[in-house]
Amino acid sequence: MSNAFVAPHFQSPENAREWLENLRWPEGPICSHCGVINHAYKTKKPGWYRCAEKECRKDFTVTTGTVMERSHIPLDKWLMAFYLLNASKKGMSAHQLHRALRLDYKSAWFMCHRIREAMRAGNLGPLGGGGGIVEADETYFGKTEQPRVSPRRKGRPYNPRGSRGPKDKRPIVALVERGGNVRTFHVPVADKPSVQKIVKENIARESRLHTDESPLYFGAGQHFSAHETVKHTAGEYARDDVHTNSAEGYFSIFKRGMRGVYQHCKEKHLHRYLAEFDHRYNHRVALGYSDIDRTLAAIRGIEGKRLMYRQPD
Numbered sequence: 001m002s003n004a005f006v007a008p009h010f011q012s013p014e015n016a017r018e019w020l021e022n023l024r025w026p027e028g029p030i031c032s033h034c035g036v037i038n039h040a041y042k043t044k045k046p047g048w049y050r051c052a053e054k055e056c057r058k059d060f061t062v063t064t065g066t067v068m069e070r071s072h073i074p075l076d077k078w079l080m081a082f083y084l085l086n087a088s089k090k091g092m093s094a095h096q097l098h099r100a101l102r103l104d105y106k107s108a109w110f111m112c113h114r115i116r117e118a119m120r121a122g123n124l125g126p127l128g129g130g131g132g133i134v135e136a137d138e139t140y141f142g143k144t145e146q147p148r149v150s151p152r153r154k155g156r157p158y159n160p161r162g163s164r165g166p167k168d169k170r171p172i173v174a175l176v177e178r179g180g181n182v183r184t185f186h187v188p189v190a191d192k193p194s195v196q197k198i199v200k201e202n203i204a205r206e207s208r209l210h211t212d213e214s215p216l217y218f219g220a221g222q223h224f225s226a227h228e229t230v231k232h233t234a235g236e237y238a239r240d241d242v243h244t245n246s247a248e249g250y251f252s253i254f255k256r257g258m259r260g261v262y263q264h265c266k267e268k269h270l271h272r273y274l275a276e277f278d279h280r281y282n283h284r285v286a287l288g289y290s291d292i293d294r295t296l297a298a299i300r301g302i303e304g305k306r307l308m309y310r311q312p313d
């Protein structure tokens with residue numbers, strides 16, 4: 001990973017801007033307001049373009065409408081942070097980035113969360129298309145902070161406690177395509193309705209569902225070509241190709257990373273950390289991705305809203 005640091009786009013904000021423009025705009029600048037391609041001219045302000053469309057005439061830069069918009073952090077540091085978060089196996093804390101990039105801690109923290117936002121995959125199709133295997137499993141991580149509302153308590157919020165089960169922990173559900181991608185969800189409560197809703201909405205009907213014997217998945221089989229389970233309580237971890245080892249493997253990377261690098265996170269940010277670990281898993285070496293590929297994939301996710309590009313009238 002050390003060789004990558006000498007790349008020109010890490011050396012100055014100007015180089016970084018040029019590099020990002022070439023990456024995002026191979027056919028010329030794209031107006032972030034109206035989506036017109038290559039119909040803008042440079043203004044006097046470095047990096048700024050003005051749209052030449054009659055109806056638009058708005059100004060933009062290569063970061064307008066992205067997670068980097070209006071940031072005072074120099075662009076070369078942004079790109080370096082993208083690289084560092086993607087090239088390290090378990091991520092990198094805001095403290096590490098603040099030291100490595102000589103930014104104040106608050107800026108580094110803010111930047112980390114924006115990068116996670118870029119890593120968050122948008123509207124994806126169902127997992128396990130073409131009759132593949134999808135594993136579903138759930139785990140618990142960190143203490144819950146969001147008060148629950150129970151009808152039995154007349155709607156008064158409470159924090160669940162109890163010796164039985166991980167009631168005061170944050171539930172995470174993971175769906176993993178065998179040999180493919182992961183998709184994770186932080187749910188307020190891991191009960192049958194919420195888990196089955198996730199399973200149903202994110203897995204292709206023709207796929208085989210693999211889970212453990214948890215009652216959370218009872219009856220889920222009717223939505224798929226098969227539902228096969230392993231009995232962990234009976235010491236069974238795999239039967240032929242039936243197992244949930246991929247999901248468990250993902251959880252173990254996630255937990256080691258969270259404990260080793262991030263230590264703690266607020267519950268309201270948990271989904272962003274999951275997005276970060278999902279992104280690295282979905283662009284892992286075993287699937288043929290290098291550190292650079294993984295970084296580029298994250299940078300391509302910087303756009304806030306999906307804009308329909310168009311040719312000039």
Ligand SMILES: [Zn+2]
Pocket residue numbers: 031032033034035036051052053056057058
């Ligand atoms: Zn425009």
